[in-house]
Amino acid sequence: EPEVTQTPSHQVTQMGQEVILRCVPISNHLYFYWYRQILGQKVEFLVSFYNNEISEKSEIFDDQFSVERPDGSNFTLKIRSTKLEDSAMYFCASRFRETQYFGPGTRLLVL
């Protein structure tokens, strides 16, 4: 069964560094999402992406964040200058009809 995959599974970075989180959505899906979950808190929506552009973004998704679908298969989330509070699990999802399929997540730790 097709799955959403994410790399890396874990990333440790220094505050102020740029990170790129990668996702490969399921191939025939057209809608893509990033969510994050700070330890002990709710899963929160960051951004949705359709037809090569952002369709919606949350208040969390400020100028430090960007998304890209560079090659028709990968879907990336870039954080330009990481802060301590960006430490979280980041989930990618893709949608087919009424169902969103989630990847296993990338655990980001900012020191």
Next chain:
Amino acid sequence: KQEVTQIPAALSVPEGENLVLNCSFTDSAIYNLQWFRQDPGKGLTSLLLIQSSQREQTSGRLNASLDKSSGRSTLYIAASQPGDSATYLCAVDMNRDDKIIFGKGTRLHILP
């Protein structure tokens, strides 16, 4: 603004018992509702999805019900097992192409 609340936040029950997890949402105009399972430090596994026009969905020992007008859903787990120990998340979808809004989850511990 849609808010999703789950009660209780944590629950411990002896193995073999049947149990109910509760979810409520403030805006009843949902497209669908989904229950997820999350093991510690892991990703999200979809358990059941109920469309807004449906009243319940069943998968094995799991049964999810939806009362859209009152803004409530329940997840019933029959004959609980230690392997059911996990956090269970309720999430609502307002539109077909929209983001999912999650509750904080119920952390379930099944005692052997």
